[in-house]
Amino acid sequence: MTQQPISPAVSRRGFLRAVGLSGGAGAMFATMGALGLAPTAAAAAPAYRAPTPADFHLTGRGRASVVILGGGIAGLATAYELGKAGYDCTVLEARDIVGGRNFTVRGGTTQTDLDGNTQKSRFGEGVYLNAGPGRLAQWMVTLDYCRELGVPIEVFTNANADALIFNESAGMTAPVRYRAAKADVFGYVSELLAKATNQGALDAALTAADKDRLTTFLRSFGSLGSTLGYTGGSRRGFASYPGAGTDEGTPLGAPPALSDVFASNVGRYFSFELGYDQAMLMFQPVGGMDQIPKALAKAVGHHRIKVGAEVTDVTDTGSGVAVTYRQGKATRVLRADYCVATLPPHLMARIPHNLGTPVTAALSEFGVTAAGKIGLEYQRRWWEEDDRIYGGITETDLDLQHIWYPSYGFHGRRGLVVGYYNTGAAARTYSALPHAEREARALAQGVKIHGEKYRSELVSSWSQAWDRTRYLEGAWTSPRYTSPGYQLLLQPAGRVYFAGDWLSHEVAWQHGAFVSARSVVTALHQRVLTA
Numbered sequence: 001m002t003q004q005p006i007s008p009a010v011s012r013r014g015f016l017r018a019v020g021l022s023g024g025a026g027a028m029f030a031t032m033g034a035l036g037l038a039p040t041a042a043a044a045a046p047a048y049r050a051p052t053p054a055d056f057h058l059t060g061r062g063r064a065s066v067v068i069l070g071g072g073i074a075g076l077a078t079a080y081e082l083g084k085a086g087y088d089c090t091v092l093e094a095r096d097i098v099g100g101r102n103f104t105v106r107g108g109t110t111q112t113d114l115d116g117n118t119q120k121s122r123f124g125e126g127v128y129l130n131a132g133p134g135r136l137a138q139w140m141v142t143l144d145y146c147r148e149l150g151v152p153i154e155v156f157t158n159a160n161a162d163a164l165i166f167n168e169s170a171g172m173t174a175p176v177r178y179r180a181a182k183a184d185v186f187g188y189v190s191e192l193l194a195k196a197t198n199q200g201a202l203d204a205a206l207t208a209a210d211k212d213r214l215t216t217f218l219r220s221f222g223s224l225g226s227t228l229g230y231t232g233g234s235r236r237g238f239a240s241y242p243g244a245g246t247d248e249g250t251p252l253g254a255p256p257a258l259s260d261v262f263a264s265n266v267g268r269y270f271s272f273e274l275g276y277d278q279a280m281l282m283f284q285p286v287g288g289m290d291q292i293p294k295a296l297a298k299a300v301g302h303h304r305i306k307v308g309a310e311v312t313d314v315t316d317t318g319s320g321v322a323v324t325y326r327q328g329k330a331t332r333v334l335r336a337d338y339c340v341a342t343l344p345p346h347l348m349a350r351i352p353h354n355l356g357t358p359v360t361a362a363l364s365e366f367g368v369t370a371a372g373k374i375g376l377e378y379q380r381r382w383w384e385e386d387d388r389i390y391g392g393i394t395e396t397d398l399d400l401q402h403i404w405y406p407s408y409g410f411h412g413r414r415g416l417v418v419g420y421y422n423t424g425a426a427a428r429t430y431s432a433l434p435h436a437e438r439e440a441r442a443l444a445q446g447v448k449i450h451g452e453k454y455r456s457e458l459v460s461s462w463s464q465a466w467d468r469t470r471y472l473e474g475a476w477t478s479p480r481y482t483s484p485g486y487q488l489l490l491q492p493a494g495r496v497y498f499a500g501d502w503l504s505h506e507v508a509w510q511h512g513a514f515v516s517a518r519s520v521v522t523a524l525h526q527r528v529l530t531a
């Protein structure tokens with residue numbers, strides 16, 4: 001094969017050159033062949049290669065000072081990238097730790113919510129809850145920052161054939177394993193389609209050769225018999241797995257009737273793992289997601305980051321920016337040449353400023369989604385020992401929505417299950433309760449799936465209600481991408497720039513925060529160089 005440019009990286013580098021910034025050297029060219037792929041002419045689409053931190057150099061030194069509002073991923077990434085190019089950056093972060101929504105709870109973590117409720121985590125050594133972000137897709141630039149900053153990563157199990165599905169509203173009295181649910185749904189759908197094809201129902205759409213190929217595919221996809229019927233089989237799993245000598249194992253048995261399988265609605269979860277952002281393999285930092293902001297803060301320099309510093313006013317003075325903030329009992333003003341504001345938009349909208357009412361209106365346009373998680377620490381890893389579930393997610397139609405089993409610490413003594421990860425109305429139902437009642441509700445639901453041990457073996461717990469978390473008041477936002485307000489905020493308001501995942505097409509992903517920060521850093525540097 002001849003060498004082909006990889007279009008996204010090349011076009012980005014071209015862009016950086018055009019604005020006086022250069023892409024890094026390195027593998028800007030690759031071939032499908034080099035990746036071990038042998039595409040047909042029709043399939044020779046360029047492979048994707050994310051622009052990495054190493055590709056992102058600001059050419060020339062910037063001498064300006066920059067005050068950055070918010071020490072989440074966008075704020076820290078802004079300080080990190082500008083700092084590499086010589087800028088004098090100061091980060092003002094209201095919480096007493098950096099990371100923002102990237103928040104990992106360990107033993108000793110304390111937090112007081114907006115409603116005044118305080119929790120103190122009693123998690124044991126090595127046990128943690130990623131209360132915000134938990135997973136990273138391979139194409140995300142977040143992984144490249146992990147590489148550059150020396151944050152080790154490991155696989156996050158986002159799909160597991162041994163995890164469970166439980167739809168109470170469909171009348172299920174016990175959960176079913178993913179592998180059996182998939183076998184049955186794929187089997188029956190394949191049977192229906194194969195028979196329809198065979199009986200000529202699709203003749204208008206299919207040639208004879210198409211029909212043959214489709215039937216061949218469906219036989220294997222659905223594990224169909226010679227008469228194109230689905231009757232179950234080993235794909236469903238075993239009550240007792242095959243053993244030595246003459247032990248063929250005990251298969252789970254015949255599948256439920258077709259109508260019952262569809263009525264159980266288990267198939268509604270299968271599209272999740274096909275999402276471009278949720279498909280395996282997924283990854284997580286070893287030791288907790290907060291290893292990312294910790295590493296960023298170290299690279300930025302702790303002396304450049306003020307925590308417990310709540311911004312209360314932003315004024316563009318024409319020749320610079322004056323930011324007022326409260327730290328402890330003191331109120332101070334920090335002056336700089338430029339400002340990058342990375343607070344969530346609905347909170348930034350409340351902060352007094354002189355940037356104009358259209359800016360406030362645009363910031364107020366973003367809808368806010370609630371989300372919550374509870375971490376349930378158990379005295380033993382019963383999901384591994386008893387249920388043979390090593391990581392992954394159980395899906396339900398209960399208001400707990402998802403149960404996550406840990407992708408770290410396998411076979412350890414204790415472990416932590418995410419007992420709910422819910423959004424929207426379900427999240428608000430839990431967040432309205434004090435912690436003890438959230439725990440009780442989560443346990444009552446989980447017992448339906450895992451039995452009484454789900455309650456009796458609990459050691460401690462932590463619940464995170466993002467809509468009640470100070471300085472965040474929500475999990476993520478929904479931008480109106482076509483609105484003039486969104487476009488307005490992509491431009492600086494005088495000397496103030498805006499960044500955050502909410503100004504990207506990857507909301508609810510750190511990737512969005514990183515790329516938004518890089519976009520602002522690029523624009524600001526260009527302005528400084530040409531000023």
Ligand SMILES: Cc1cc2nc3c(=O)[nH]c(=O)nc-3n(C[C@H](O)[C@H](O)[C@H](O)COP(=O)(O)OP(=O)(O)OC[C@H]3O[C@@H](n4cnc5c(N)ncnc54)[C@H](O)[C@@H]3O)c2cc1C
Pocket residue numbers: 069070071072073074075092093094095098099100101102131132133134135136142309310311312342343344347371372466470471472474475476499500501502507508509510511512513
């Ligand atoms: C439940 C949940 C699950 C998620 N799952 C994933 C996932 O699996 N993978 C993934 O990559 N991403 C995930 N995300 C999204 C990810 O957390 C965000 O995209 C990212 O952290 C946003 O970074 P940011 O810097 O834009 O914003 P934020 O983290 O919101 O940072 C804003 C900062 O501003 C600070 N601030 C607010 N008010 C003030 C003030 N007045 N003065 C000073 N500072 C202030 C805040 O304390 C905060 O630190 C998830 C988020 C949540 C909530």
Ligand SMILES: NC(=[NH2+])NCCC[C@H](N)C(=O)O
Pocket residue numbers: 135476507508509
């Ligand atoms: N497009 C979205 N907002 N999806 C929600 C996903 C939230 C988060 N990134 C997660 O993986 O759990």
